[in-house]
Amino acid sequence: MSEPAVPYAEALREFEPVIGLETHVELGTASKMFCGCDASFGAEPNTHTCPVCLGLPGALPVVNARAIESTVRIGLALHCDIASWCRFARKNYFYPDMPKNFQTSQYDEPLCTDGYLDVEVPVEGGTAETVRIPIERVHLEEDTGKSLHVGGATGRIHGASHSLVDYNRAGIPLVEIVTKPVAGTGARPAEVAKAYVTELRDVLRGLGVSDVRMEQGSLRCDVNVSLNPPGAPWGTRSETKNVNSLRSVERAVRSEVERQAARLRAGQRIVQETRHFHEDSGLSTSGRSKEEATDYRYFPEPDLVPVAPDPEWVAELRADLPEAPSVLRRRQIGSLGLSELDSAAMVNAGALDLVLATVAAGAPAAEARNWWLGPLAQAANAGGVEPADLPITPDQVARVVAIVAEGSLTPGLARQVVEGVLAGEGGPDQVIRARGLAVVSDEGVLAAAVDEALAASPDAADKVRSGKVAAVGALVGAVMKATRGQADATVVRRLLLERLGVSE
């Protein structure tokens, strides 16, 4: 199944990439786009349907006011022009996921046009560079139903004997955000694509218009890629669908660059087609060919009247927009008092929100940064997940930091506590109790270990007696070792100096 590939970096030395992204966002409205059915996720199949979203004869749609407002706010946040007058259109096609046999969408009159989003893309050396992604349009439509293919090997459409359809999702407001073709991404088209979707997700989350959960399908991406020899006209593009995680956006662009480069190098042409992305392999397979242009016979929806956003209302929405995530981030980083390099590192590691949340939970910024860029970043890397997906919360990290500050944990013990939390042994306090990790500061208990350490290293003891107080470090280390890291180092040091008759 796997096609020939030229390694990513090599492919991009030989060809110039052009990428484009179409992102679908399910709005977080209470009700559907054109009817009052509940729009929430996860209900029993077909319990959220009515004559309108089932397309029964005579049913009439009415536009959800909040969906219009959310779409205009998305357009404004992406610096788009807002149409003063626009209409919905019928996109006609026969497929069981739309019981009406058409999808109500927007065609040549989208609500929002011609904007941009600035995104920060990681570069070598740990910093970031700002890339402006031009936005072609933002329009409003409705989601389709969900099909379950029965009789095939793995629920896939191939080999299926029949399909079962759930229309709970049909008619949920869906916003499509389309970029213009993005050229000039050089050696980093995959990184730029991931940075764009990440930033877009943060913008949408900041607006509060969607829960933007890629794993539940409320944010979905189609990725367009083409390659051309340097200076030549743009190549033929493919469109990869079903790209449903940030990591997959990057992998989809990467694998498509590698595949197309191999074809072009072998003198083969690129077929304009839809490709399907597979999460398991990170590769895509050929789907429907687009050579025969799809004919959706769009026409203005006669059951809906035009939408004409009042300019004053649009101005109010613009004035009420929340701070852009990039601006907010800069301000928050500034308030943390961390360096530029630190902040770039946190953004690149996907850890900034986690650091901020840890600080909000009471930890000093430097401690929060050290945990998330240190042991926790390593744990995330080792597990092949984003730091946010680790089974530890910012609150729990802040709790560990607080216990260390109280003196009940040493830094070494704190790491053991975090390991326990990551291993699913419970919260920090639970792990401390279960593993018996509390710091020992009881002088009676420590006295024996201190005496042993002095007896075992008479040389070090002599050095300290003769005035080289720094040499006490080795003795403290010996006691810590003997107590398996659980001794309170400050108390140990004081006890040692007392025994040796040295005062600081």
Add this chain to the structure above:
Amino acid sequence: MPEITREEVAHLARLSRLALEDAELDALAAQLDVILGAVAQISQVTEAADVPPTTHAVPLENVTRPDVVRPSLDRDTVLAAAPAAEDGRFRVPRILDAE
């Protein structure tokens, strides 16, 4: 000069998933031609009178409803209207051929 050809009718029929016989294609092409001719006549009048095209007979804009959930239909009622149902879902023939 006809407005619509037999080939165009065949194309539309395929898009609409209608199985039409050759004889039906000829008959429908002729009938659609008459309809399109009538529409063209209206276009001539409106263009002469400088009337912009409209998609709606009522001069309304911004008809919306508040984002409030209203009761849906009972699932058993809904599925009873379907030709076939299984596991609380609409059962449809395999759809691979349509791709």
